[in-house]
Each structure stands twice: as structure tokens, then as C-alpha cells.
Amino acid sequence: xxxPAGVRGAGQGGGRRPGHSNTRxxxxxxxxxxxxAKGYAGATLRGIAERxxxxxxxxxxxxxxxxxxxxxxxxxxxxxxxxFGSLTDEDAAGxxxxxxxxxxxxxxYWEDESTRPALVAFFRTGLADEPVAKEFxxxxxxxxASCLARLAPEKTERTPEFPSLVSAHLVGLxxxxxxxxxxxxxxxxxxxxxxxxxRAFDVLVDEPRS
Numbered sequence: 350x351x352x353p354a355g356v357r358g359a360g361q362g363g364g365r366r367p368g369h370s371n372t373r374x375x376x377x378x379x380x381x382x383x384x385x386a387k388g389y390a391g392a393t394l395r396g397i398a399e400r401x402x403x404x405x406x407x408x409x410x411x412x413x414x415x416x417x418x419x420x421x422x423x424x425x426x427x428x429x430x431x432x433f434g435s436l437t438d439e440d441a442a443g444x445x446x447x448x449x450x451x452x453x454x455x456x457x458y459w460e461d462e463s464t465r466p467a468l469v470a471f472f473r474t475g476l477a478d479e480p481v482a483k484e485f486x487x488x489x490x491x492x493x494a495s496c497l498a499r500l501a502p503e504k505t506e507r508t509p510e511f512p513s514l515v516s517a518h519l520v521g522l523x524x525x526x527x528x529x530x531x532x533x534x535x536x537x538x539x540x541x542x543x544x545x546x547x548r549a550f551d552v553l554v555d556e557p558r559s
Contacts, residue, residue, distance in 0.1 A: 373411050375401040380422040384470035389419060419474065423485060426467035427458060432489065433496035447500045448550030453543055455493075455519055459527050460539055472528045490516070501554050515553050522546075 379401035383392035394415055398405040412418040433454060444450055458464045471485050494512040498505045505511050525531045526542075534542075 372401075372403055372407060376403060376408055376411060376418070377422050377425045380418050381426065381466040381470055384419060384422060385466045385473065387473075389415075389470075389474035394418070419470070420484075423467045423471055427464045432458065432492045444500070446547065446551055446555070448552065448554030449543065449547040451496065451500060451515070451554060452519065452546050452550045456522075456539075456543075459523060465527065468523075469528055472523065493519075497554070504554070515550075518550070518553065 376397065380392070380397045383397050383400060386392075394408050395405055397418070398408055408418060412421055433451075459468055471489075475486055490512075493516050494505075497512045497515055501511070508514075522534075525534050526537075527535075
């Protein structure tokens with residue numbers, strides 16, 4: 350069977366990595382790093398290929414185009430539709446400090462080095478309003494809204510804007526701590542951060558409106 354176009358074998362010279370089984374994973378990792386650092390528009394396929402040390406033709410072989418690569422790269426690290434998948438209706442009904450739980454669960458993905466690059470890449474792409482980010486925006490907004498509907502059904506029913514308002518608080522925090530880091534928030538210990546945030550999010554989610 351002939352090799353994919355662009356693959357350089359051992360006898361062909363050049364320094365690019367051949368198309369072995371690990372090449373796809375190398376490309377995905379390199380893509381996430383550049384999408385996170387430069388955003389969708391700033392990351393080029395050639396730059397990603399250079400970072401992965403593969404022939405650029407292999408990206409087209411595995412992922413068709415830049416949009417396909419972005420989708421696969423994000424999906425390789427995190428399933429946005431299951432951000433709060435561990436929360437059942439029964440768990441939600443008996444949960445105390447719901448706001449703190451909501452913030453901690455969401456932010457834990459950002460603290461995790463295995464999932465953070467995918468989320469940063471997603472947010473940077475969204476800031477540029479790239480069409481490829483729209484499907485991810487829809488999925489993450491749906492996950493956030495679904496979770497808040499279980500945590501605070503009365504607030505969600507009374508105020509349709511409630512999930513968006515709570516999410517806006519998280520997005521602002523995410524931007525200043527992870528996407529465009531600003532001190533002292535960027536280097537604040539996570540447990541210290543949660544101590545400061547817990548009360549605010551409990552008020553948002555738990556306490557009834559006066």
C-alpha cells in the first residue's frame with residue numbers, strides 16, 4: 350500500500366517524522382498548543398506541522414482541513430457536552446453550597462493541565478468569532494444551562510437569563526486567570542480562589558431573590 354501524500358520514508362531524506370501510528374496524536378498535541386497560544390486565526394497548518402515535526406500533507410490526510418483539525422484537537426481532550434455529567438437530579442436536590450460546587454466543577458477543568466489547552470484554544474477562537482467555534486459555544490452553553498436548571502430550577506424558570514448571568518461571572522474569571530492571565534489572579538492558589546469565590550457563587554445560585 351502506498352504511503353499518504355507528503356509522507357517521507359527513511360530512504361527519502363529530509364527530517365520530517367514518517368506517518369506512523371503516533372503521528373496523529375503528535376499533530377493533535379501540537380495543534381492544541383498553537384491554537385491555545387495564538388488562537389484559530391494565528392495558528393497555521395504549516396506552523397502546526399513544524400511543531401509536530403511532520404509533513405504538512407499529513408494534516409490534510411488525517412483531518413482534511415484546519416477546521417477539522419481544530420474540532421478533533423479540542424475533542425481529544427474534553428467533551429464539552431459532559432462538563433457536569435457526574436451530577437444527577439438526585440445529587441442536585443441534596444447538594445449543599447450549589448454555587449460553589451458549580452464554580453469548582455467548571456474551574457477544575459481549567460486547573461487540569463490535560464484539559465486546559467483545549468479550553469484555552471476554544472476560548473481564544475471564540476474571541477475571534479470564528480465560525481468553527483460556534484458549535485463549541487453552543488455545546489458549552491447548553492451544558493452550563495442544563496446544570497444550572499438542575500441546581501436552581503426555580504431561578505431558571507423565573508429568570509430565563511439566569512444561566513447566562515452566572516456563566517458571565519465564570520467567563521470573566523476564566524479570561525483573567527487562564528486565557529489572558531493577569532496578576533494577582535493568575536497565580537492565586539486555587540483553594541484560596543475558591544474560598545474567595547464560594548460565597549459569591551452560593552449567593553448567585555442558592556439564595557432566593559429578596
